[in-house]
Amino acid sequence: DGLSSSTALVASLAFLFISFPTEQFYVNLCAAALAGALLAFIPFNLSHRRKIFMGDTGSLTIGFILSALSLGTTYTHINNIGIFAPILILAIPIFDTFLVIYARWRKGQLPFLGSKDHYALRLEKMGYSRRQILLFTIIANIILAEFAYLVINLSWQYSLIVYGLTLAAALGLARRLLRVSI
Template sequence: MRLLNSDIFYIGLGCFIISFLICKLMVLVHLSDNPNHRSIHIKTNPTGGGLGIIAALGFSLILINTFIPEVPLSKDLPYFLVCAIIISFLGVLDDIFEIRGIHKSIIIFFVSISAVILTGPVTSLPGFYSSINLPYLAGLIGSVLWIFVCINGINFMDGANGLMASFMFLASSSLTIIAFILGAVTTMIMGLTLCFSLLGLLPFNFGNNSKIFAGDTGSLLTGFIFSLSALLLVKETDNLDLLYVGPLLILPFLSDIFITMLGRVRLGGSFFSAHKSHLYQALIAQSISHTRVSLAYLAAGIFFSSLTIFCVIKEIRISMWILLISIVLAASVRYFIKRDIMLKHISKGL
């Protein structure tokens, strides 16, 4: 792999500068996001921070193709970029026109299928003690659902200042480190681009007085790039034991998403309707600042990222045991925090 540390530094620096400048421009242009019934904000803020991610992705690939063309990137990368452009365009339209959830999900579903057909579906799962072979259709459905859930889920979690950007910066940075260790070049480039473009957004997005939102443009594209990169890691290394790396890195998000969705289905709610049922929304409703909420998720992310990187470095097989124990831990923490909020709410009403 001809990719020197200096190359990595300049690619990352370029992504950061492009993203930072575009976010600064969007703050000045003030393309506003009007709060709706799902929002926890009460005033309009500039949106379009996600445009920096799009520009940084394109810039990094042009830079690599121009100065280090011998880097062995995936031959399917142009097709992945087409999928990314479709997702980005969908995000832009949703930021402007607020597309209905069902229509947005249909488009995301077809993009997810296209991406999985290009990468190839998962063929087996790391079990408790050995691998579990999957029929083609089961692997296809599971792989599509992974991308679909990531895109929608990360979009759901983009509601508090800095929450999505800071957490996904950590997750994509961790994925980049793992890919670098294992020599997965395309995965590393995509992760590197994502984490530095999010870093360019963070100065304007993090904190209680956010100056710009990532918008659906940013959150949808972030979910797509991360989920696709996690699948590419398995393909590039030809190591199915790395299949759970992606889910582990964003487990605090996934546990909140799945428990919230299950609760809504149990109460007769819709997957596609707007709501304020996520844990971060409940915490902010209790007058906990956006910054503290984002830092809490970030702390949980640091734990699971450290665990995952440790397993990779020490060549510990990331089996279903590790995934299951991690899920139970994340879900339990989420349950007890939400339960404490509900008890406080009940006591205030008495």
Template structure:
């Protein structure tokens, strides 16, 4: 029954998003709500950037509808009524509302980065408030169970990092939605194995809304008014949900110290956007520039400079994300967490050096 509900949530999201996105396109073209055409942008046509407006309402509708359906047919959602989980879910919705409104304002009239960062920090603080924070390093750097204060501080930093990483990686068609889809499918499946049905429901509902968006974003034709971007509304929504799922999976729920844990597995699905955001910030600081100043140094820009087309760059980066995530999940039972993270870092640095060498 619960596997059926996961499928139902996914299909509801697909159908609802498929209905909403064409209406957003229609309104965007009538009101001339297009993305800015800056020098660093890949596209040259007038394309709407409000696709992300469909994300949060669709996910909320799908999750609430399926849970209501489950209860109406006499099944009691026991795990949902756990005091901690219910608080976490409600605070997740509160944070999504704030980010959703901020994203819409930014996509329509623009919001200063300081203002967006402040909202992100407020939303990030909601997770520890509900009892959700990174509480165990599972032997990473020799650390185990950590204090709630340190865990809460680290959690806030991680949420802001992931949310901005998804926002920054959204540079070519399908990249942010594709990388998010990879992470959502992996995390959703991992939650199913743990029988954490409600988190899996969120993952597959979010994946469902990305399927029609990915089609319009990648295969839609601008000259036929069928192409759309997710904008900050979409990237902020995705980043926040992915942060929630990764931290939830990595949390040690029973408080018993473990040598091998899910911390590396959870965040391995987000290695590409997070590592890329960190690399770009370091390079900008090294060159004496503001780390928040946009440029053409992201991973997709490197692939384009190497001669790949936009579609080829998209496929290569998605394949890289799948390989990194798969290797981490496969090797983590046999490799110590710190060694696994070092291997990921060395591999990433080596790949970047190779790409730069090819460009030169």
């Protein structure tokens, strides 16, 4: 309920804000168009009466556009590792992908078959409501987008610290989520 579209909205706005000063017209236009489309979609996605379901086609298309945006901009001239900023912007879908693949691999299942291994479903099993999970995801995504902005403007030493702390937090969360039986 709004998880994919909200995550994509924050990511597209992050790409827009990062690419805007570089005046890369097509990246800015694509990021703004995606953000606008998602803003129009989210109220229907969150509605209880008039629900629109994105489906695989919508989420895969949005993922493709976000991946193209990540490749389309210049990130920094300050440090060489600022180029990994898109990993922070897209950290939540990347985290979920690796969590699901690892959880299914551990159980001896194929990683490409559907199941209830996703982080949001694990959080729901832990007792969090869907609204709480959505709010947590949006806040985490905004923080990660801010980290991405930081790493393109900091020296490589400080950027490395930001990447390291983010990785440590992700591993800690993954460890906790993997304890939840599905």
